[in-house]
Amino acid sequence: MPVDEAMKHRRQLVGVAYRLLGSITEAEDVTQEAYARWYAMSPQQRHAIGSPGAWLTTVASRLCLDVLGSARARRERYVGEWIPEPLPAYSLDHQTDPADQVTLDESISMAFLVVLEHLTPAERVAFILHDVFRYPFTEVASIVGRTPAACRQLATSARRRIRASRQASTPIAQQREIVAVFKSAWEAKDIPRLLTLLDPNATISADGGGIVPATLEPVEGLNQIALSFAALADRAPDLVVRERTVNGQPGLVAEQDGSVAVVLAFEIAGGRILRIWAMRNPQKLRAWADSERGPTPNSR
Numbered sequence: 001m002p003v004d005e006a007m008k009h010r011r012q013l014v015g016v017a018y019r020l021l022g023s024i025t026e027a028e029d030v031t032q033e034a035y036a037r038w039y040a041m042s043p044q045q046r047h048a049i050g051s052p053g054a055w056l057t058t059v060a061s062r063l064c065l066d067v068l069g070s071a072r073a074r075r076e077r078y079v080g081e082w083i084p085e086p087l088p089a090y091s092l093d094h095q096t097d098p099a100d101q102v103t104l105d106e107s108i109s110m111a112f113l114v115v116l117e118h119l120t121p122a123e124r125v126a127f128i129l130h131d132v133f134r135y136p137f138t139e140v141a142s143i144v145g146r147t148p149a150a151c152r153q154l155a156t157s158a159r160r161r162i163r164a165s166r167q168a169s170t171p172i173a174q175q176r177e178i179v180a181v182f183k184s185a186w187e188a189k190d191i192p193r194l195l196t197l198l199d200p201n202a203t204i205s206a207d208g209g210g211i212v213p214a215t216l217e218p219v220e221g222l223n224q225i226a227l228s229f230a231a232l233a234d235r236a237p238d239l240v241v242r243e244r245t246v247n248g249q250p251g252l253v254a255e256q257d258g259s260v261a262v263v264l265a266f267e268i269a270g271g272r273i274l275r276i277w278a279m280r281n282p283q284k285l286r287a288w289a290d291s292e293r294g295p296t297p298n299s300r
Contacts, residue, residue: 006038006046009053013060019128020064021071022084022113024287030067034060054139061125061143068121079210081218083277084113085284086263088291089245105248107132110265110277113247115165119158126151127158167269175268176243176250182266182273183241183252189230198222199272209281225276236261244291253288260288 013034017027034056038046049055075082087108106112107128116124122144129135129143130151137148137155144151170178178197185193202222208214219225233239236256244253244263252264263285267275279285 006035006052006056009056010035012053013056016057016128016133017060017064018087019107019113019116019132020061020124021067022117023284024085024087025283026067030060030063033063057129057133057135058139058143061129065121065125065144068124079208080214080216081205081207082117083205083207083279083284084110084117086110086251086265086277086279086288087247088287108247109249109267110247111165111167111267111275112162114277115162119161120154122146123154123158126154127162130155131159167267167274170268170271172250174271175266178268178271178273179250179252179266180243183243186229186233187241189233191226191230194226194229195222197273198225199269199274202273202275204228204276204278206278207281207284209283211282212280214278214280260285263288 010031013031014024014027017030018024021027021030037059038052038056046052116128119127125144126137126140129140130137137151140151140155141148144154146154182194182197184190185197200222201220202225203218203220204215204225205218206214219228238256239261240255242253242255244251246253246263246265249265251266253260254262254264261280263279265277265279266273
């Protein structure tokens with residue numbers, strides 16, 4: 001099979017792996033390893049495989065299971081909060097059916113990925129492959145190493161936990177408006193305005209990875225959050241804040257001295273900001289260095 005025929009599945013492989021691992025870097029590593037195994041086979045062996053995409057997805061998903069198994073121990077040693085790596089405004093998916101696009105977009109939101117972190121590796125793989133990418137449980141079973149019935153139970157358990165954490169959806173246009181007002185109030189250090197945008201139970205989590213300063217525990221309460229953003233505007237008056245799409249949702253990117261300093265993702269419910277995730281770890285901002293060099297749809 002020509003190289004292009006196998007490589008046309010690359011974006012979907014990265015998309016599956018990113019949802020499973022919450023890391024663009026690890027997703028790309030897994031995808032590269034899956035292709036290394038594909039091209040390690042003889043041409044005759046590759047030709048005998050009826051569906052290269054399914055084969056590559058199976059291999060990549062099994063590799064993700066291995067990574068997830070070791071990731072828990074690594075994240076226990078992680079300095080401060082571990083937040084999934086934020087995704088710039090480009091699609092992970094290639095030639096998806098428009099009818100599937102809403103599900104795919106929701107499955108890369110930061111709120112969704114954070115909930116996935118609380119699932120077991122097997123639950124996560126079963127749910128993502130079946131509910132998001134519509135793989136039948138017979139195929140999921142061969143990947144997870146369990147029976148189709150057991151995989152159905154894993155997906156059901158994951159679905160239940162995800163539904164329990166899900167907030168009522170807010171239209172994207174309204175989210176974008178709220179984020180824009182938040183940006184203006186932050187830049188103006190307008191604490192009363194910030195307070196009107198935040199839910200009384202709002203929290204903010206920051207991920208510095210022990211590399212750059214960041215709060216080690218989530219900050220709770222609208223007063224604390226509003227004050228912290230106003231204080232940040234005082235400490236860093238040269239911060240340039242731009243509206244961007246972060247994990248398929250309206251978000252903000254702040255630059256300092258020409259470099260991306262923080263990416264903010266939001267969860268908005270009932271017209272107010274419920275959760276803010278602040279990514280500061282420079283190792284998780286590498287994709288943003290490239291994306292910020294060119295124009296993006298929501299720049300202002």
